[in-house]
Amino acid sequence: MRQELEKSLYDAKPIRRDLIVYQVGDLENLSASALYTGNLPKFSAGGAGFELPKPLGSISRFESKPIEISVPKVGMTLEGGLNIKKIGHNSLTLNTDYGLLRDLYNFHPDGSGSKREITLKKPTILIDKKSW
Amino acid sequence: MMPCQKQAPKIKHLLDFSNAFYQDLHGYKPEQTKLQSIPEKHWKTFCQRTDLNSNSSGIYLPRNQTAIIQNRNPLSLFHEYFGHGLFCEQSLIGRKLVDLEKKLLEDEKQEFQNRKFSLKDLEKFREQNKTFQELKEFRKQNLARYEIFAIWTEYLLSKEFSLRDEFEMKYDFLEKENREAVDSVINFSESYGDLATFYASGLARRTTPERVKKLLEDVYGIEAVNNSKLILLTGSKKPFSDIDLFACSDYLQPTKNSWLDLAVFREENFEERTRLFETQVTHPIMAGEFITGNKNYLQQKRIQLQEQPITKEAIKYNLNLSEEQKQRALEYPEQSEERKTGLSYSETYLKNALALKQGLRLFTKEDLISYSQSERFIELKGGKIE
Numbered sequence: 001m002r003q004e005l006e007k008s009l010y011d012a013k014p015i016r017r018d019l020i021v022y023q024v025g026d027l028e029n030l031s032a033s034a035l036y037t038g039n040l041p042k043f044s045a046g047g048a049g050f051e052l053p054k055p056l057g058s059i060s061r062f063e064s065k066p067i068e069i070s071v072p073k074v075g076m077t078l079e080g081g082l083n084i085k086k087i088g089h090n091s092l093t094l095n096t097d098y099g100l101l102r103d104l105y106n107f108h109p110d111g112s113g114s115k116r117e118i119t120l121k122k123p124t125i126l127i128d129k130k131s132w
Numbered sequence: 133m134m135p136c137q138k139q140a141p142k143i144k145h146l147l148d149f150s151n152a153f154y155q156d157l158h159g160y161k162p163e164q165t166k167l168q169s170i171p172e173k174h175w176k177t178f179c180q181r182t183d184l185n186s187n188s189s190g191i192y193l194p195r196n197q198t199a200i201i202q203n204r205n206p207l208s209l210f211h212e213y214f215g216h217g218l219f220c221e222q223s224l225i226g227r228k229l230v231d232l233e234k235k236l237l238e239d240e241k242q243e244f245q246n247r248k249f250s251l252k253d254l255e256k257f258r259e260q261n262k263t264f265q266e267l268k269e270f271r272k273q274n275l276a277r278y279e280i281f282a283i284w285t286e287y288l289l290s291k292e293f294s295l296r297d298e299f300e301m302k303y304d305f306l307e308k309e310n311r312e313a314v315d316s317v318i319n320f321s322e323s324y325g326d327l328a329t330f331y332a333s334g335l336a337r338r339t340t341p342e343r344v345k346k347l348l349e350d351v352y353g354i355e356a357v358n359n360s361k362l363i364l365l366t367g368s369k370k371p372f373s374d375i376d377l378f379a380c381s382d383y384l385q386p387t388k389n390s391w392l393d394l395a396v397f398r399e400e401n402f403e404e405r406t407r408l409f410e411t412q413v414t415h416p417i418m419a420g421e422f423i424t425g426n427k428n429y430l431q432q433k434r435i436q437l438q439e440q441p442i443t444k445e446a447i448k449y450n451l452n453l454s455e456e457q458k459q460r461a462l463e464y465p466e467q468s469e470e471r472k473t474g475l476s477y478s479e480t481y482l483k484n485a486l487a488l489k490q491g492l493r494l495f496t497k498e499d500l501i502s503y504s505q506s507e508r509f510i511e512l513k514g515g516k517i518e
C-alpha cells in the first residue's frame with residue numbers, strides 16, 4: 001500500500017482525502033504541526049516575542065554618572081538616558097536604550113551654532129551646536 | 133522519505149554560500165534539517181498525499197525536520213530550510229516543537245503499528261492524545277515567532293543574493309499587523325546587526341571573544357567599543373544563557389536583557405573599586421576573558437590586586453556595601469527577585485569584608501563561596517569585626 005502511495009505521488013489525478021489508506025511507515029510524513037508559508041494567520045500584536053531589554057532595577061551594580069553634553073561621541077549617554085548611536089554630518093542618532101527600537105531619534109540642530117531645545121517624547125535636551 | 137528531486141547547481145550554490153555565511157556568523161549551520169524540492173506540477177498532488185495545504189509556497193515539517201520547497205525557489209529555501217530549519221535546531225522553542233512532534237509520532241506508531249488507517253482515524257486518535265493537545269497549543273502560542281524569524285531570514289539572505297525585490301513582492305500582501313511585526317524585526321536588525329537579531333530571537337549563542345566583539349560593535353558602534361578601556365567576558369558561555377560582560381568604559385551603556393548582560397563601570401569608578409577590592413570588579417579582572425581594550429592595563433590591575441595593601445578603608449567599604457544592599461533588598465517584598473538578588477549581593481560583600489579582615493585576597497565569586505563554607509568564616513561571622 002505504501003508503494004502504491006509513492007507511485008501515485010506524482011499522479012495528477014486527485015484522490016478523495018478519506019479514501020487514502022496509510023500504514024505505520026507513513027506516519028513519518030504526517031506532521032501534526034506543519035509550518036506553512038503563504039497563508040499566514042494574523043500575528044497577535046505582542047506575539048512577535050522580540051525581547052527588549054528590561055529596565056534596570058534599583059538594585060544596581062554600577063553607578064554610571066550620565067556624561068554632560070559636550071563633544072558628542074558614539075556610545076555617550078546623555079541626560080534622560082539617551083545614548084548616542086550614530087554621529088552623522090551635522091546630525092545625531094539617539095536612542096534611549098539600544099534595544100528599544102521604537103525610541104530611536106534623529107535630529108539636526110539648525111541655524112548657525114545657536115542653542116536649540118529639542119523636545120523628544122519625554123526628555124528635553126539642550127543642543128549647543130558650538131560644542132560640536 | 134518521498135523521492136527527492138535532484139538538486140540543481142543553483143540550489144547547491146545557494147546552500148553552500150548560505151551555509152558558509154551561517155558557519156562564519158554563528159559557528160554553526162543547519163545540520164539535521166532535510167531538504168526536499170518538489171516540481172511545481174506535482175506540488176498539489178504531493179500535498180494531498182501527505183495531507184498538507186497546497187496553497188502554501190513552502191512547508192516545514194517539524195516531525196522529520198524537513199523543509200519542502202516548490203521547484204528551486206530561493207526564497208522558499210531561505211524561509212523553510214534556513215529559517216524554520218535552523219530555528220528548530222538552534223532555539224529552545226524550535227527544539228520543543230520538534231520534541232513534541234517526535235513524542236506524538238511514537239504514540240501514533242504504537243497505536244497504528246499493526247493496522248492500516250485513514251486520516252480520519254489519525255485525527256480521531258490525535259484529538260484524544262495529550263501530546264497532540266500540548267503541541268497544538270504550543271504551536272499556536274509561538275507561531276508568530278516561527279514565522280517572523282523565517283521571514284526575517286528571507287530578508288537577510290535575499291540581500292546576500294540580490295533578491296530584495298523578489299522578497300518585497302512576496303510579502304507585499306502582508307496585513308498591517310503582520311507587516312508591522314516583520315518591520316520591527318527588520319528595523320532591529322538594521323540598527324543592531326544580524327547577530328543581535330538572531331540572539332534576540334532566541335538562537336543559540338556560541339560565545340567567543342571575536343563574536344562578542346563583533347556583536348558589541350554592531351550594537352554600540354565600533355567607536356564606542358574601540359574607545360573602551362576594557363571589555364571582558366565573565367559568564368558561563370552556555371548557549372542559552374545570557375552573555376555576561378564586564379566593561380570599564382566611558383563609552384558604553386550598561387544593559388540587561390535575556391541574552392545580553394553588560395555591566396559597565398566608568399574608568400575612574402573602576403579604579404576606585406579596584407583599590408577597595410570590590411568583588412564586582414575583582415571577579416572580572418581575575419576570572420574574565422579578554423575581549424578587547426588594553427591588555428596591559430588588565431595585567432596591571434591583576435598585579436595591583438595581588439600586591440596592593442589591604443586597608444581598613446577597604447574592609448569597611450565592603451561591610452558598608454553589604455549593609456546598604458541588605459537594607460535596599462528588604463524594601464522589596466519577600467520572595468521577590470529583587471530581594472533575593474540584593475541579599476545575595478549583601479552576602480558576597482560581607483564574605484569579602486571578612487576575608488579581607490583575615491588578610492585573604494579572594495577575588496572570584498567561587499573563591500568566596502568556598503571560603504564561606506570554611507570554619508574560619510563561620511567563626512568570624514558569629515563574632516564582631518571591629
Ligand SMILES: [Zn+2]
Binds near residue numbers: 037211216278279282
Ligand atoms: Zn513559514
